[in-house]
Amino acid sequence: MSVRASQGDGRAGTTGARPGALGFLTDTTLCIGCKACEVACKQWNQLPMDDFGFTGYSYDNTGDLGATTWRHVAFIERVSDREGRRPTRLKAFQSNWLMLSDVCKHCVYAGCLEACPTGAIIRTEFDTVVIQQDICNGCGYCVPACPFGVPALSLTDGKAHKCTLCYDRLKDGLEPACAKACPTDSIQFGPVEQLMERAKRRVADLHAQGVTEAYIYGDREVGGTGGIEGLNAFFILTAPPEVYNLPAQPELPQRKVLPAFLSTAAAALGLGLAALLSLRR
Amino acid sequence: MSMGYQRRWETRRQAGGSAADEARDSYYGLPAIHKPHWKWSIVLYFFLGGISGASYVVATLARLFGGPELRPVARAGRYLSFLTVIPAPLLLIYDLGRPERFHHMLRILKLRSPMSLGAWGLLAFSLFSGLSALTQAAHDGLIGRRGPARLLRATPDRLVGLLGSGPAFFLSGYTGVLLAATAVPLWTKNFLLLGPLFLSSALSNAVTALYLLLAATRQAGSHALERLERLDRLALLAELALLLGLRANSGPVIGRPLDAGRLGQAFRGVLGAGVVAPLLLQALARRRHGAIAQALRLLAGLLVLTGGFLLRCVIVFAGHRSADDPHATFELARKR
Numbered sequence: 001m002s003v004r005a006s007q008g009d010g011r012a013g014t015t016g017a018r019p020g021a022l023g024f025l026t027d028t029t030l031c032i033g034c035k036a037c038e039v040a041c042k043q044w045n046q047l048p049m050d051d052f053g054f055t056g057y058s059y060d061n062t063g064d065l066g067a068t069t070w071r072h073v074a075f076i077e078r079v080s081d082r083e084g085r086r087p088t089r090l091k092a093f094q095s096n097w098l099m100l101s102d103v104c105k106h107c108v109y110a111g112c113l114e115a116c117p118t119g120a121i122i123r124t125e126f127d128t129v130v131i132q133q134d135i136c137n138g139c140g141y142c143v144p145a146c147p148f149g150v151p152a153l154s155l156t157d158g159k160a161h162k163c164t165l166c167y168d169r170l171k172d173g174l175e176p177a178c179a180k181a182c183p184t185d186s187i188q189f190g191p192v193e194q195l196m197e198r199a200k201r202r203v204a205d206l207h208a209q210g211v212t213e214a215y216i217y218g219d220r221e222v223g224g225t226g227g228i229e230g231l232n233a234f235f236i237l238t239a240p241p242e243v244y245n246l247p248a249q250p251e252l253p254q255r256k257v258l259p260a261f262l263s264t265a266a267a268a269l270g271l272g273l274a275a276l277l278s279l280r281r
Numbered sequence: 282m283s284m285g286y287q288r289r290w291e292t293r294r295q296a297g298g299s300a301a302d303e304a305r306d307s308y309y310g311l312p313a314i315h316k317p318h319w320k321w322s323i324v325l326y327f328f329l330g331g332i333s334g335a336s337y338v339v340a341t342l343a344r345l346f347g348g349p350e351l352r353p354v355a356r357a358g359r360y361l362s363f364l365t366v367i368p369a370p371l372l373l374i375y376d377l378g379r380p381e382r383f384h385h386m387l388r389i390l391k392l393r394s395p396m397s398l399g400a401w402g403l404l405a406f407s408l409f410s411g412l413s414a415l416t417q418a419a420h421d422g423l424i425g426r427r428g429p430a431r432l433l434r435a436t437p438d439r440l441v442g443l444l445g446s447g448p449a450f451f452l453s454g455y456t457g458v459l460l461a462a463t464a465v466p467l468w469t470k471n472f473l474l475l476g477p478l479f480l481s482s483a484l485s486n487a488v489t490a491l492y493l494l495l496a497a498t499r500q501a502g503s504h505a506l507e508r509l510e511r512l513d514r515l516a517l518l519a520e521l522a523l524l525l526g527l528r529a530n531s532g533p534v535i536g537r538p539l540d541a542g543r544l545g546q547a548f549r550g551v552l553g554a555g556v557v558a559p560l561l562l563q564a565l566a567r568r569r570h571g572a573i574a575q576a577l578r579l580l581a582g583l584l585v586l587t588g589g590f591l592l593r594c595v596i597v598f599a600g601h602r603s604a605d606d607p608h609a610t611f612e613l614a615r616k617r
Binding site for chain 1: 306307308309311312313314315316317318319338339342343346347348350351354376377378379380382383385386388389391393394395396397399400446450454455457458459461462463464465469472473474475476477480481484508509511512515516519604607610611613614615616
C-alpha cells in the first residue's frame with residue numbers, strides 16, 4: 001500500500017473537488033467501532049431501525065448502507081493473512097482489527113445524479129449530492145448507477161434514500177450529526193481541500209510511525225477514478241479497498257452512454273440496411 | 282414488526298470457509314454494489330418495446346420499398362407496433378416506487394441519462410406509432426369514412442413512417458444502453474454489445490411475430506413471407522454472433538452467471554433453442570413443402586419469440602447476480 005500512496009503520477013492526494021466543497025474525511029486508523037455515527041445519523045434523520053440479525057461478521061450486524069442506514073461501520077477481524085500467518089506474527093497495529101465508517105462519497109461527478117431521470121438528485125450549494133424527496137418517483141435507476149452501492153429504495157415509501165451530508169444541519173451552520181458524535185474524530189467534517197491537506201499530513205505521520213500501509217482512498221488515484229474525479233467524502237485506509245468492500249478503480253457509469261449509443265446506432269444502420277435489402281421488391 | 286427493511290444479502294458461508302477467510306479478498310462476500318429492483322414488468326417492457334419499435338421499422342420499409350406484395354406486412358406491422366406499445370408505459374409506471382409521480386420523468390431532459398432519454402423517446406415513438414396505426418385504420422375503413430378518417434387518409438403515411446423510424450429503432454435499442462450505463466459488472470462490461478443485441482433480437486422477434494400473424498390469417502403471399510424469413514435469418518445470425526461475443530467478452534469472473542446454475546441453463550437455452558434451432562428449422566422447412574414445412578416454421582417462430590423473452594430475462598437477472606458478486610465488481614474495478 002505504501003507503493004500506492006507514494007506512486008508518482010501526481011494524482012495521489014489530489015481531489016477534483018470544486019472550490020468551497022464540503023465533505024468528510026473518515027480516518028479509519030482512529031475508528032474504535034463504537035457506532036456512535038450510525039446512531040447519531042439515525043437519531044437526527046429519524047431513520048427507522050433495521051431488521052437486525054446476527055451475521056457472525058465480526059461486530060457488524062448492519063451489513064451495508066441502505067435506505068435506512070446512511071452510516072455503516074464495517075468490522076474486519078484479521079484472523080490470518082493471505083499467507084496464513086496468525087495475528088501474533090503480524091504487526092501489532094490496531095490488534096489487526098480494521099473498522100471503517102462507510103458513507104455516501106458525495107462524488108465530484110456522481111453516477112446517481114447523472115442517472116436520475118426526474119432531476120430529484122441535485123448538487124447542493126455545499127457541493128454535496130442530495131435526493132429531493134418531493135421529486136423522487138422511485139424509478140430506482142440511481143441504485144445500480146452508484147459504483148459504491150450507496151442509494152437504495154425504501155420499502156416503506158418507495159423512494160430512493162441516502163446520506164444528505166445533513167443538508168438541514170449545514171443550512172444552519174452545524175456539522176453533520178455523525179461527525180459531531182464521533183468521539184475520536186475519526187470522522188472529520190470541513191472544506192474538502194483542507195481535509196485533503198490534513199489527510200496527507202496524517203498519512204505521512206502514519207508512515208513515519210511505521211504504518212506504511214496507510215493511504216488515501218478517494219483521491220483521483222484510488223476510488224475517485226474513471227471520470228468520478230474525486231470523492232468529497234474520502235477515507236484513510238490501511239488495507240486494500242476490497243477488504244472494506246470498496247472498489248479500487250471505479251468508473252462513472254455514464255462514461256459508457258455515448259459509445260454505447262454509437263454502437264447501437266451502427267447496429268441500427270446495419271440492421272436497417274439488411275431489412276431494406278431483404279424486403280425490397 | 283417489519284420496518285420497511287429488507288435484508289439485501291445472505292449470511293451464507295462458502296463451503297469450508299470461515300468468515301475470516303471471506304474477509305481477505307472481499308467483505309465477507311457481501312455485495313459491493315446494490316442491484317436494481319427491476320423484475321418481470323421491466324423484462325416484459327424490454328420485450329414488447331423491442332417488438333413495437335422493430336415492427337414499426339419493418340412496416341415503414343415494407344411500405345416504402347416493398348411494393349404491393351408487402352402491403353399486408355406494412356399494415357400488420359403498424360397494428361402490431363401500436364398494440365405492443367400500449368402496455369409499455371403501464372408496465373413502466375407499475376414498476377415505479379411512486380407510480381402517481383410518473384410524470385416527474387417529464388420534468389427534465391437529461392442527455393446523460395438513458396432513462397430520461399427513454400421516457401421522452403417512448404413518448405415520441407408512441408405518438409408516431411399511434412398516428413400510423415390510426416392512418417392505417419382509416420385506410421382500412423375501421424373508423425368510418427368521414428370526418429377524422431378523411432383527415433387521417435390525407436396524412437403522408439410514408440413520411441410519418443420515415444420520421445418515426447428513428448424513435449422506433451431508439452426504443453428497440455436504448456434499453457441495452459440503459460443497462461450498460463450502470464455499475465452492474467455484466468452490463469457495463471458489455472456496454473458496446475447490449476444495444477446491438479437487444480436491437481437484433483427485437484428485429485427477429487418483430488419479424489417472427491409478423492410472419493406468424495400473416496401466415497395464420499393468410500393475409501400475405503408466399504413471396505412476402507419468403508422475404509420476411511430472409512430478414513429473420515439475418516437478424517438471428519446477428520443475434521447469434523452478439524450472444525457469443527457477449528459471453529466471450531464477459532470473461533470468467535464477470536460472465537459466471539451466464540455459465541452457472543439455472544441462469545446458465547437459460548442462457549444456453551436462448552442460444553440453442555432460441556437462435557440456433559430456429560435457424561436450422563427454417564433451413565429444414567425450405568426443403569419441404571406443405572404441412573410439414575408449415576409446422577416447422579410455426580415451431581421456429583414460437584421458439585424465436587420465447588427465446589427473445591428469455592434473452593431479456595437472462596440478461597436482466599444475470600446482471601442482478603453479477604451485481605451481488607463482489608468479485609465481479611472488484612474484477613471490473615481492479616487496479617490496472
